[in-house]
Amino acid sequence: MVAAGTSLPELITSIVAATKKNSDIAIGNVIGSNIFNILLILSISGVVNPIAYNSKFNLDFFILIGGTLFLIVAMFTGKRKKLDRWEAAILVLFYLLYTGYLIINEL
Known part of the structure; x- marks a missing residue:
């Protein structure tokens, strides 16, 4: 919250x-x-x-690195060197899926 x-x-x-x-x-x-x-x-x-460090953080760490790498590649490739709408949609979709995954694992 x-x-x-x-x-x-x-x-x-x-x-x-x-x-x-x-x-x-x-x-x-x-x-x-x-x-x-x-x-x-x-x-x-x-x-x-x-x-305290918990090994459960490893998945979150790798997802953070993957999302950052995707963002860097998406922003600096292509003709316009900008984040396109479809790339932004992928990031939002992944965020929603990951948030849903976290909620389901807490229940």
């Missing part, structure tokens, strides 16, 4: 920027947010309460 609540303003900002043809703002917003969350929020959380 907290992650969704803190990400919604960034999502809205990215959508507005993309509709105004300012894709650099949308991409910078996503990358900047991820860097901030990983480097500051995770490190402060680890200082307050040490985080």
Whole structure:
């Protein structure tokens, strides 16, 4: 819930920027947010309460790497050097499938 609540303003900002043809703002917003969350929020959380590594995180780690590699390849290939709609649709579909997978495994 907290992650969704803190990400919604960034999502809205990215959508507005993309509709105004300012894709650099949308991409910078996503990358900047991820860097901030990983480097500051995770490190402060680890200082307050040490985080034990669990081997269940391995699947999440590989999915993160795969998604990042797909995004890099998708953005820097092709004539326009932009993320096409069908590539974005694949990312959204995979996100929904993975979220569903996580929910089913928690039940």
